[in-house]
Amino acid sequence: MTESPISEEPAPSRPRFPWQYALVAVPLVIAGLVFWWGYNRAQPHQFSGAVIQSPTAAPDFTLSSDTGPVSLSDYRGKLVALYFGYTFCPDICPTTLQDVADAIEILDDGDATDVQLIFVTVDPARDTAERLGEYVRHFDESFLGVTGTEEEIGSVATLYGIYYRAGEGSEATGYLMEHTATLLVIDREGNLKEVIPFGVDSDGIAADLEYMLR
Amino acid sequence: MAITIDSPGTNQGPRLSRRGRRWLTAVSVFTALAIASVFAFVTFQPIQVLPRVRLAPGFSLIDSENRTLTSEDLRGRFVLYAFSYSSCESCSSIDETMLEIQEGLATADLRGLPVRLVTISVDPDDTPETLAAYAAATGADSSVWTFAAVEDDRFLADVVAGGFNTYYAVDGDGAITLDRSFVLVDNAGIIRNEYKYQTQTSDAERILRHLGVLAAEVENSKGAASLAYEAAHLFLCYAP
Numbered sequence: 001m002t003e004s005p006i007s008e009e010p011a012p013s014r015p016r017f018p019w020q021y022a023l024v025a026v027p028l029v030i031a032g033l034v035f036w037w038g039y040n041r042a043q044p045h046q047f048s049g050a051v052i053q054s055p056t057a058a059p060d061f062t063l064s065s066d067t068g069p070v071s072l073s074d075y076r077g078k079l080v081a082l083y084f085g086y087t088f089c090p091d092i093c094p095t096t097l098q099d100v101a102d103a104i105e106i107l108d109d110g111d112a113t114d115v116q117l118i119f120v121t122v123d124p125a126r127d128t129a130e131r132l133g134e135y136v137r138h139f140d141e142s143f144l145g146v147t148g149t150e151e152e153i154g155s156v157a158t159l160y161g162i163y164y165r166a167g168e169g170s171e172a173t174g175y176l177m178e179h180t181a182t183l184l185v186i187d188r189e190g191n192l193k194e195v196i197p198f199g200v201d202s203d204g205i206a207a208d209l210e211y212m213l214r
Numbered sequence: 215m216a217i218t219i220d221s222p223g224t225n226q227g228p229r230l231s232r233r234g235r236r237w238l239t240a241v242s243v244f245t246a247l248a249i250a251s252v253f254a255f256v257t258f259q260p261i262q263v264l265p266r267v268r269l270a271p272g273f274s275l276i277d278s279e280n281r282t283l284t285s286e287d288l289r290g291r292f293v294l295y296a297f298s299y300s301s302c303e304s305c306s307s308i309d310e311t312m313l314e315i316q317e318g319l320a321t322a323d324l325r326g327l328p329v330r331l332v333t334i335s336v337d338p339d340d341t342p343e344t345l346a347a348y349a350a351a352t353g354a355d356s357s358v359w360t361f362a363a364v365e366d367d368r369f370l371a372d373v374v375a376g377g378f379n380t381y382y383a384v385d386g387d388g389a390i391t392l393d394r395s396f397v398l399v400d401n402a403g404i405i406r407n408e409y410k411y412q413t414q415t416s417d418a419e420r421i422l423r424h425l426g427v428l429a430a431e432v433e434n435s436k437g438a439a440s441l442a443y444e445a446a447h448l449f450l451c452y453a454p
Contacts, residue, residue, distance in 0.1 A: 024234025
């Protein structure tokens with residue numbers, strides 16, 4: 001109400017007036033920002049899976065894809081989503097791969113290029129590198145599918161907590177594989193960070209990936 | 215606004231800044247309280263948890279009754295793993311610790327936490343029969359404590375040494391060297407603690423206490439309280 005005369009006529013009698021607002025407002029804004037920062041820092045992000053705090057390096061491996069050998073360590077600096085499955089898988093594997101592809105769609109373009117999905121087959125007898133490549137690229141062009149000898153796959157799966165075994169099936173489907181269906185996330189430093197159980201939707205996966213990319 | 219509420223006369227500047235100062239004081243007190251409460255949480259640790267160390271390995275075992283036991287079968291349970299073998303002459307202290315825990319489980323207040331004990335043999339020559347005799351000799355209750363060997367020997371080292379980080383070696387003439395090690399794994403297949411070195415408290419006592427900590431986490435970390443538990447993980451409020 002008294003602002004206009006003052007702004008029109010910054011009389012020497014009241015020279016400090018705008019500063020007095022600033023004296024209150026600036027510390028308030030700073031306090032507010034500090035509080036907001038602290039609050040966000042203290043508020044843990046609610047992960048959809050189990051988070052592993054201790055930084056343990058995820059075991060490295062080198063397996064083959066249709067575009068050449070793939071090592072986990074090649075992707076240091078990116079988030080790696082690691083999934084074990086097989087291309088003849090009727091339900092769980094395509095669902096999970098689609099969820100990851102949708103999650104990557106949700107992310108910003110910059111974030112999306114920092115996520116690499118690696119699909120490791122648990123059925124090396126039937127899944128060739130070519131077949132795997134074609135299968136995973138059906139979900140997202142950036143996905144990689146890798147295979148190796150039975151021993152190599154067995155070792156990698158064991159170390160990543162994955163159990164698998166050839167089970168029953170029908171003539172139409174061939175044998176089915178039983179396998180652990182967790183999605184594993186390895187952070188930019190190459191540490192195993194999160195174990196996401198089957199059934200978390202793309203929004204949940206995207207939120208966790210985004211948080212880990214921050 | 216401030217001008218109309220507050221009384222006449224003097225110029226507005228000092229009054230505004232007085233009000234501002236009150237606000238500032240309130241905000242500062244609130245911030246200080248928030249920082250103090252975080253500090254108190256970290257210092258006094260009203261909630262303690264066990265760390266989520268790393269992923270337990272995936273495996274397929276054959277137990278002493280010739281049944282398959284896989285890491286997937288054990289998902290949803292809290293499992294204490296020990297490592298031994300039937301012809302081991304120096305493993306009695308490992309078995310005694312497991313026996314003590316088996317007995318402790320009957321009386322401990324674990325609020326219905328599903329717990330299993332599994333001894334994994336590191337001897338590729340162990341069979342369900344030798345393991346059954348071994349289990350009988352130790353006094354294992356088969357409803358709680360299972361003895362098993364890795365189904366495919368090719369992955370024995372991956373499971374025991376790689377996954378459970380337990381040292382063992384089999385030399386050319388079959389002699390086995392084995393380190394004492396217990397590994398506690400949670401219902402999601404994540405290692406929550408490893409017991410490799412003797413402390414002043416016995417392993418059995420610590421493991422039973424830690425199972426109590428896990429039981430409390432499972433029972434209480436629901437809804438808003440789960441945030442407090444996540445904060446305890448974040449601030450490394452680990453049970454000793």
